[in-house]
Structures are given as C-alpha cells and as structure tokens.
Amino acid sequence: MPNTGMSHKLARAVGDHGEEIAANLASEWGWQIIERNWRCQWGEIDLVARDGSTLVVVExxxxxSARFGAPVEAVTRAKLGRLRRLAWAYAREHKVQASLIRVDVIGIMLRPGAEPLVQHLRGVA
Known part of the structure; x- marks a missing residue:
C-alpha cells in the first residue's frame, strides 16, 4: 500500500466499510452474496455473488477523497487479470456451475456528511 498517511488500521476500516456498502447494494440489486473476503494462495476476492446464473466476482x-483519483482507477489491468484467475479458482474449488463468470468493480467514495458516491463497472475482465 502506498504511503498515503493513513494507518493500516484506518485503511482496513475504510475498506471494510466500503465492502459492507457494496454487499448491501448488491443485495438490493437482487444478487445473492455467497462469500466475502475469500482467500486462496493467489489472492483475495472481496465479494462473490450470484446474479441469476452468473457468478460475479467483485473488487x-x-x-x-479524490486526491489519488477515483476508486475504480486503482484497479489495474494486472489486478483485473488476477481477479479473472481467482474467479475461475473459486469456481473450481467450490464446484460452482456458473453459466457465466463476470468480474465487476465497485468504487465507493466516502463523503463526510453525504451519501457515498458509488460507481459500478460490470464485466470488466
């Protein structure tokens, strides 16, 4: 993690809060949340959900603040490739029969005294 002046504990709390917001939104969209913070030797998936018959892996x-750009801008091409591999690893390990696997990114900008800004990118990888 780059040195942004934010402690690891605070960064983790911000990330956890964002994941909670994303999980709640996904549930509102009708998705079934299967797992949160799934880990394997190759990395971590923040959210695993089902959108109908589609397995959705969510970063x-x-x-x-926007000091370092929009949240979704932090997801690099390399990260997207890793998420795609993690999605297939999850599907294999859990014997998930998904007719389609999709990788989405949900960016959340927390704003003091206001509702968070949410950006949802579907099928990015």
Whole structure:
C-alpha cells in the first residue's frame, strides 16, 4: 500500500466499510452474496455473488477523497487479470456451475456528511 498517511488500521476500516456498502447494494440489486473476503494462495476476492446464473466476482475499492483519483482507477489491468484467475479458482474449488463468470468493480467514495458516491463497472475482465 502506498504511503498515503493513513494507518493500516484506518485503511482496513475504510475498506471494510466500503465492502459492507457494496454487499448491501448488491443485495438490493437482487444478487445473492455467497462469500466475502475469500482467500486462496493467489489472492483475495472481496465479494462473490450470484446474479441469476452468473457468478460475479467483485473488487471493491473505497476512498475518502479524490486526491489519488477515483476508486475504480486503482484497479489495474494486472489486478483485473488476477481477479479473472481467482474467479475461475473459486469456481473450481467450490464446484460452482456458473453459466457465466463476470468480474465487476465497485468504487465507493466516502463523503463526510453525504451519501457515498458509488460507481459500478460490470464485466470488466
């Protein structure tokens, strides 16, 4: 993590809060949340959900300011490739029969005294 002046504990709390917001939104959209913070030897998936017959792997990026850009801008091409591999690893390990696997990114900008700004990018990888 780059040195942004934010402690690891605070960064984790911000990330956890963003993941909670994203999970609640996904549930409102009718998705079934299967797992949160699934880990394997190759990395971590923030949220695993079902959108109908589609297995959705979600990367959640949360920020408290735009100082370093929009949250979704923090998801690099390399990260997207890793998420795609993690999605297939999850499906294999859990014997998930998904007719389609999709990777989404949900960016959340926390704003003091206001509702968070949410950006949802579907099928990014």
């Amino acid at each position: 959640v990026k949360t920020r408290r």
